[in-house]
Amino acid sequence: MESASSFSGDFSSLSFYIAFVVSGFCFLVALLVVRLSPSRFRQQSKSLETDCGGGSLLKKTCNCSCSCNTIDEISGPMLTATGTYVNGNTAEMHKRTSVVVDRPLCGASMMEQLVPEITTHALSYLDYPSLCRLSMTNSSMRKAANDDNAWKALYHKDFTVEQDSVTPVNGWKAYYAATRAIVNINSAFFEIIKEKSLQAMSRFWLNADYVKCVHASGEFFTGYDTVMDSWRIAFSWEEGVNFQVRDVRARVMTDMAWVTMKTYVDMETGLFNVTNVFEFNNGRWFMVHHHSSVMLADGEVAQQIVNG
Numbered sequence: 001m002e003s004a005s006s007f008s009g010d011f012s013s014l015s016f017y018i019a020f021v022v023s024g025f026c027f028l029v030a031l032l033v034v035r036l037s038p039s040r041f042r043q044q045s046k047s048l049e050t051d052c053g054g055g056s057l058l059k060k061t062c063n064c065s066c067s068c069n070t071i072d073e074i075s076g077p078m079l080t081a082t083g084t085y086v087n088g089n090t091a092e093m094h095k096r097t098s099v100v101v102d103r104p105l106c107g108a109s110m111m112e113q114l115v116p117e118i119t120t121h122a123l124s125y126l127d128y129p130s131l132c133r134l135s136m137t138n139s140s141m142r143k144a145a146n147d148d149n150a151w152k153a154l155y156h157k158d159f160t161v162e163q164d165s166v167t168p169v170n171g172w173k174a175y176y177a178a179t180r181a182i183v184n185i186n187s188a189f190f191e192i193i194k195e196k197s198l199q200a201m202s203r204f205w206l207n208a209d210y211v212k213c214v215h216a217s218g219e220f221f222t223g224y225d226t227v228m229d230s231w232r233i234a235f236s237w238e239e240g241v242n243f244q245v246r247d248v249r250a251r252v253m254t255d256m257a258w259v260t261m262k263t264y265v266d267m268e269t270g271l272f273n274v275t276n277v278f279e280f281n282n283g284r285w286f287m288v289h290h291h292s293s294v295m296l297a298d299g300e301v302a303q304q305i306v307n308g
Helices: 002-053 056-062 068-084 090-102 116-123 128-134 139-145 148-158 171-195 198-204 224-237 298-307
Strands: 212-214 220-222 244-252 256-264 272-281 284-294
Touching (some): 116 139, 128 139, 128 148, 148 171, 171 244, 198 224, 220 224
Parallel strands (some): 212 284
Antiparallel strands (some): 212 220, 244 256, 256 272
């Protein structure tokens, strides 16, 4: 009975010691885990910041210029490109995928992300002042607005498609500006006639002996002084005429330009075929030739031939 009681007391003491040792070991392990966890978490956060915030890992992989928070945006085009070439042509798939990924996806406007052909087509709907204003917004829009194809499309819309095969030496933008200048100068010629200003007409013509003028009456004049005398006579007995001009066609060379058009005062008096020739001299354009003739109807032409 005493031996049993002694054994029971020894066993209880042993169990207590074992439990104490195990509890102490667990406490030390828990403390060690708590101390190491923040350090490991900081290392992982630093690693993520290096790979994601700095973008070094993604930049080495895809060479894109935007941050890695657009992974979902990048994965969309990649999955699309991959799905297109699932059945083969893996090399082409990687080539196409790299092109899509390399393209900047953030920080660019919708206009800047369009392909050049679509951009040129969109710019063709703008007029001359709007296209000039667009070129002053930013570098990307300046590059798009200075595109030669955009100015060629604008030239054909504002002037003529007859010169589609022309290749301007200084590009279509410079050619458009030169053509617009000539058209404006040509319009000023008819304003001078309307105002009957001999002084303005004398400044409008080049003072040279080879200038020529053919009035609608058929009279021919050559030389600067003779041409000015013809306009003095015309302004003295004619009232100021407000010509309506249509079908204007201009061709501009380096130092020469000519404009053809149809003019009329009213439809009852008939139309006139007019050709004006300009020469670039001392930094400005001067008129050197004017030819005006009445457009005759077919019957009138035939009658003149019979009576001629």
